Amino acid sequence: MIRKRFETRILLAGMMAMTGCHHSAPSNPPVPLQLQGDSIVIVRTQSYFRTGPAYRVRVSRTGAVHFESRMPTDSGRVATFQVDPDTAQALIERAHGLGLNDLPSDLMGKAPYCRVVATDAPYVIVGLYGMEQQTVVRDYLGCFEHFDESGQGVIRRLRAFEADVDRIVSVGTHLPRDRRE
Numbered sequence: 001m002i003r004k005r006f007e008t009r010i011l012l013a014g015m016m017a018m019t020g021c022h023h024s025a026p027s028n029p030p031v032p033l034q035l036q037g038d039s040i041v042i043v044r045t046q047s048y049f050r051t052g053p054a055y056r057v058r059v060s061r062t063g064a065v066h067f068e069s070r071m072p073t074d075s076g077r078v079a080t081f082q083v084d085p086d087t088a089q090a091l092i093e094r095a096h097g098l099g100l101n102d103l104p105s106d107l108m109g110k111a112p113y114c115r116v117v118a119t120d121a122p123y124v125i126v127g128l129y130g131m132e133q134q135t136v137v138r139d140y141l142g143c144f145e146h147f148d149e150s151g152q153g154v155i156r157r158l159r160a161f162e163a164d165v166d167r168i169v170s171v172g173t174h175l176p177r178d179r180r181e
Contacts, residue, residue, distance in 0.1 A: 037061075037130035040095050042165050045070075048120035053175050059165065063088040067174045074176045087168060094164075095128045098157060106138040112150045114143035124162050 039060040046054045054070035063085035069077040107114045121142030128135045139158050148155040
């Protein structure tokens, strides 16, 4: 009897998965295009000790990328190139999904995200720009993910997003060889 119930549940679960009938969390209503943003900007600064990469990269909805080195030995060097427009659009939608509008403009020392900080670390500044909005959040890398008490993994999700932007636009290929990290 128990085996029969188990088999019936497995069969029903399989049928629901095949037909797309499943329980899911309510989705957020679609965001109007004018509020989604037309570009994202990532700015990485160096630490107090001038370690790590420093640059500004802008990715537009169309996939146009503008990279500017801010390394002391390479400052001002610019590169422009193209990434897949669907990938660029997905990044912008993901930036919107991070809820940047709901975060303080600077996370350093702000509860519940970053109560405890290490000193002398660099920043990553994430900007989402659109026709009717401009959102900028300064992510201080001296904030540790394990001290994020928001319950939503804000620091972890923000850092994963920053790393994905770097990877998608191949930031490492545009940095001086001695500063690729």
